[in-house]
Amino acid sequence: MDLKLDAVTHRYSDVDVLRDISLDIPSGKITCIVGPSGCGKSTLLRLLGGLEKPTEGAVRQVGSPPEGCLNALTYVFQDFALLPWRTVEGNVALVLEDHKLPDQAAIIADVLARTRLTDFAGALPKQLSGGMKQRVAIARALAVNPAVMLMDEPLSALDSQTRELLMDDLVGLWTKQPFTAVYVTHNLAEAVRLGHRIVVLSRRPGEVREIVEIDTALDERAHGDAGLEAQQQYLWGLMREEAAAADAELMNV
Numbered sequence: 001m002d003l004k005l006d007a008v009t010h011r012y013s014d015v016d017v018l019r020d021i022s023l024d025i026p027s028g029k030i031t032c033i034v035g036p037s038g039c040g041k042s043t044l045l046r047l048l049g050g051l052e053k054p055t056e057g058a059v060r061q062v063g064s065p066p067e068g069c070l071n072a073l074t075y076v077f078q079d080f081a082l083l084p085w086r087t088v089e090g091n092v093a094l095v096l097e098d099h100k101l102p103d104q105a106a107i108i109a110d111v112l113a114r115t116r117l118t119d120f121a122g123a124l125p126k127q128l129s130g131g132m133k134q135r136v137a138i139a140r141a142l143a144v145n146p147a148v149m150l151m152d153e154p155l156s157a158l159d160s161q162t163r164e165l166l167m168d169d170l171v172g173l174w175t176k177q178p179f180t181a182v183y184v185t186h187n188l189a190e191a192v193r194l195g196h197r198i199v200v201l202s203r204r205p206g207e208v209r210e211i212v213e214i215d216t217a218l219d220e221r222a223h224g225d226a227g228l229e230a231q232q233q234y235l236w237g238l239m240r241e242e243a244a245a246a247d248a249e250l251m252n253v
């Protein structure tokens, strides 16, 4: 299932947040959204997930969700959003319990194996590192076989080494079994490592400034790769002045 934004404009009372965004989110790819602070990245994700309706324009789902999909549009948040009193397995089970599936145990076993959490199935969130907690959140999202994972700064609460490891995990997961994701990030290194397409928004009201496609396969993008560095510099060049202006604007609020 693809998502399409047709001329989407969004406004909160007198604040214009997004302006005339037309965009395709193709299935089987990771689309990263980058842009200066406050340009409307999270708002765009909420519109894609149907949590809000655009002031103008439309968000469309094109095609059918994958077979066995229990929740077409599934979020992964920065703060993991795990229930502290439930084990790793219990947190994953939560999203399946209402569906009374005969193969619930097999689905849980599969997503725990894919996220390398099988040995931690009985652990509580407080026993896990930040990176592992985010792996649980990703396992929980995968368990419903979503059409699109909507990921809002999923690594930004983690230290830089853990971020690197989790990026490797996401690349491994996608390479074994491609999924569709919209991935909002401030971090351009994450965008060039994980994004098949990188949508650069202007400062608020966010408009599509440029879409950068990166053809190199995800598992061939190494940390520190010169080609990726160049892409990252290019993106920063697109954003630099607007990021500084957005920063100054926020300081004056």
Ligand SMILES: Nc1ncnc2c1ncn2[C@@H]1O[C@H](COP(=O)(O)OP(=O)(O)OP(=O)(O)O)[C@@H](O)[C@H]1O
Binding pocket: 012, 015, 017, 035, 036, 037, 038, 039, 040, 041, 042, 043, 044, 204
């Ligand atoms: N529910 C809301 N009501 C009013 N204004 C809002 C609401 N949600 C967001 N905004 C405003 O809309 C603008 C865009 O916010 P949004 O969080 O989408 O931007 P962002 O690019 O994700 O920001 P950041 O880079 O800081 O994470 C901001 O000025 C924010 O204050």
